[in-house]
Amino acid sequence: MSAHTPMRPESPGGLIETDQRSREIFRQIIDGYLTTGEPVGSRNIARLLPMTLSPATVRNVMTDLELAGLIYAPHTSAGRLPTERGLRFFVDAMMEVGNLTSDERTRIEAQMKAAATNRTLDATLTEASALLSGLSRGAGVVVTTKANARLKHIEFVRLDPARALVVLVADDGTVENRLLALPPGLPASALTEAANFLNARIMGKTLGDLRREIAEHRAEMESELDALTAKLVESGIATSSGPSTDRHLIVRGQANLLEDLKAQEDLERIRLLFGDLETQTDVIDLLSRAEAGDGVRIFIGSENKLFSMSGSSMVAAPFRDAEQRIVGVVGIIGPTRLNYARIVPMVDYTAKVVGRLLDSGR
The missing domain is CATH 3.30.390.60 (Heat-inducible transcription repressor hrca homolog; domain 3)
Incomplete structure (x- = not known):
């Protein structure tokens, strides 16, 4: 066992109280996964760390991280990948959300304003979905309440x-x-x-x-x-249908999800995700959960029944009308190795732009 305090599986937050090297090793595993989708081994981590550690020491720390349920070894690989629990811990406790570049902000505003000029609300929201898809290489989704x-x-x-x-x-x-x-x-x-x-x-x-x-x-x-x-x-x-069917779902960019497939299991995962997206009621119900708060919500993998088989994630944020009522949600669906730090501000900003367009009467 390594010299530092091991983290118990029931308390992944214990990582916060452990030494800096555990955090850095965990971050390298996360970064490798989000960048390439590939397992990261102890030798590579040792070379990338800002402090000097031997591969053996790195392996000891990785053992503790695995015991905490934050990482796992896929198949017989010597490398490690984050679990969904590990991704959730990273997103909640360690992720540093980036800022959009001025070019990205300008692109979002320009495309949305152009779409809103003399076009229906439906067409404007379709453009928002396509825009998010293009920026993220995931599938852009929008749901709005017909009522x-x-x-x-x-x-x-x-x-x-x-x-x-x-x-x-x-x-x-x-x-x-x-x-x-x-x-x-x-x-x-x-x-x-x-x-x-x-x-x-x-x-x-x-x-x-x-x-x-x-x-x-x-x-x-x-x-x-x-x-x-x-x-x-x-x-x-009268509302002639239930809350789910009284909502309108727009999905754009599903083809993006077919890019960057690394293995047959990736193709199977995407096939399952396409099936999920066709089950519009479940997608709408999930998106509607993002209306519960003012900010961006992140749903990871099997935390949600809808994505339990496909291992997908969704980042979503609500938008409001001129009376500041929540009237819809915009978001991005993709694999669990989405670049969350980049996508969170992207979704948040797009939701705000859509809200401003509604406020100004488009």
């Missing part, structure tokens, strides 16, 4: 005696259609009356705003409309 779109017009179109189409037109030009079951015996005039009632109150409001207003002025609505028409109004603005 947060500012509405301009609503229309009811009867399909048959039992069904109608609710057409919601947002002020950015996007259109959403919802299928609505009609109450038995509803006269044709009720569809026109319900649309007129809502359109008199809809301009500039979100569906959530409209629902709250109708609930607060229920007596007024019931005095203006007959019972069946009033029921139609409430059904037309």
Whole structure:
């Protein structure tokens, strides 16, 4: 056993109290993994360290790091890779987040402003997703809540005696259609009356705003409309789907994930990740967890059920509208060896730029 205090598996934070060489050796293993994806051996580490240590001493420290659950030996390799637990510890306790270069800031602002000029919110967010993908070489993802779109017009179109189409037109030009079951015996005039009632109150409001207003002025609505028409109004603005399917997911740059594959298991991992990305509901649910705080959230590997098989990570940050309400999330998905220190400020800055564009009305 090495002379320094070993770290117990249940307490990886013990690394903070140990000597500097443990931190430096662990950092070299992390740096090697994030740069190349390859295991790092004791001889290479000994050459790279800022202090003079023999390979044997390095191996002793690596043994303690392995006992702490922070690194492991893949297959029969003499080198070590960080575990997901080790990556989490590095991200939370040791990572020094870098700053974006002025060129990167300028590129993000210029591309987003160009996309926002005379284009729909959907097109602007698609550009944000593509931009993050290009900057990171991962997959750029954006999720936004449909209910947060500012509405301009609503229309009811009867399909048959039992069904109608609710057409919601947002002020950015996007259109959403919802299928609505009609109450038995509803006269044709009720569809026109319900649309007129809502359109008199809809301009500039979100569906959530409209629902709250109708609930607060229920007596007024019931005095203006007959019972069946009033029921139609409430059904037309109800959330017709759950929180996940009421959100819109944009993914760009999946092909980037096929680059830099080093082994057959990498290809299998990416195949599994592509399957994850096709399960839109789960991706949206995961992205929605990033709304829990103001800053950037990092999700690593099997910490999340979605990525438990593919061993992938996601860095995500929420963005806000003019009223400072969180209305969506931008992020990057890629392998666990993402350059977190570089990607965190990139995602954070892009979220802020998107928010500023929303604040200025694009």
